[in-house]
Amino acid sequence: MSLQSSHWRIAMIQCDVALGEPEVNRTKFEEAMERAAHAAEKPDVILLPELWNTGYALTEIGRLADPEGQHNRAWLSAFARRHGIHIIGGSIAENRSGQVYNTMLVFDRNGDEVAAYSKIHLFRLMEEEKYLQPGERSATFELDGVTAGAAICYDIRFPELTRSLALRGAKLLFVAAEWPIPRLNHWRTLLTARAIENQMYVIACNRTGKSGGDEFFGHSMIIDPWGEIVAEGGEAEEVVIASIDLTLVDQVRRRIPVFDDRRPQAYD
Numbered sequence: 453m454s455l456q457s458s459h460w461r462i463a464m465i466q467c468d469v470a471l472g473e474p475e476v477n478r479t480k481f482e483e484a485m486e487r488a489a490h491a492a493e494k495p496d497v498i499l500l501p502e503l504w505n506t507g508y509a510l511t512e513i514g515r516l517a518d519p520e521g522q523h524n525r526a527w528l529s530a531f532a533r534r535h536g537i538h539i540i541g542g543s544i545a546e547n548r549s550g551q552v553y554n555t556m557l558v559f560d561r562n563g564d565e566v567a568a569y570s571k572i573h574l575f576r577l578m579e580e581e582k583y584l585q586p587g588e589r590s591a592t593f594e595l596d597g598v599t600a601g602a603a604i605c606y607d608i609r610f611p612e613l614t615r616s617l618a619l620r621g622a623k624l625l626f627v628a629a630e631w632p633i634p635r636l637n638h639w640r641t642l643l644t645a646r647a648i649e650n651q652m653y654v655i656a657c658n659r660t661g662k663s664g665g666d667e668f669f670g671h672s673m674i675i676d677p678w679g680e681i682v683a684e685g686g687e688a689e690e691v692v693i694a695s696i697d698l699t700l701v702d703q704v705r706r707r708i709p710v711f712d713d714r715r716p717q718a719y720d
């Protein structure tokens with residue numbers, strides 16, 4: 453792909469995660485990413501799921517979390533540079549000065565880190581708030597001159613976060629998730645709503661497999677700015693791949709000028 457192209461090929465690594473086994477997971481995800489990178493049509497972007505390094509091994513998370521994210525920063529950056537592919541590194545458990553964060557690391561195709569976003573909204577149903585620190589700042593970043601935003605799982609229930617990313621220029625939202633089975637309709641509806649209301653691409657990678665009491669359903673999705681589903685995974689492990697046309701964002705925003713028609717002064 454030329455750097456000016458308006459078409460991107462996206463690959464989402466929808467895999468199971470071994471609970472509390474960072475090295476096993478790193479090997480597995482790296483192998484799947486290598487296969488995706490060598491596919492007949494090479495992707496421009498690879499997206500991983502949430503907490504793919506440890507899963508929800510929260511009671512041991514202080515020991516398992518990557519110190520300052522150094523280990524994962526090094527190999528994700530090297531992978532991005534080696535293949536010339538943007539890497540949205542899902543999220544990892546990151547130990548920052550003794551506190552653990554659920555952090556998405558993003559590297560552009562030169563291997564430069566362009567964002568580190570720590571999950572702002574911690575999910576009480578999975579006891580995140582007992583073991584993790586919340587992030588304090590949302591994140592937009594540029595890939596080939598296109599602005600994108602970051603979200604992690606539960607974050608998609610907070611429309612004001614995605615709206616704020618869109619107002620800062622995001623044309624795409626990348627979502628890393630470990631979203632369990634009983635709420636598939638919430639997953640699909642919330643992702644579609646975020647895409648339609650913000651007239652942006654929503655690209656969401658969810659894990660598969662069972663862990664503790666939870667079972668995760670995959671269904672990684674790419675939804676276009678008109679709310680149409682471009683790609684959706686099944687419930688098993690797979691790499692979900694599809695192409696997107698970035699010009700669609702401006703087309704939809706011209707057709708229904710939601711951002712021009714907002715009247716925030718009247719909302720309170």
Ligand SMILES: NC(=O)CCC(=O)C(=O)O
Pocket residue numbers: 502575578604605606607609629630631632635638
């Ligand atoms: N890992 C998560 O944040 C899960 C969020 C979730 O399942 C939800 O229903 O929200």
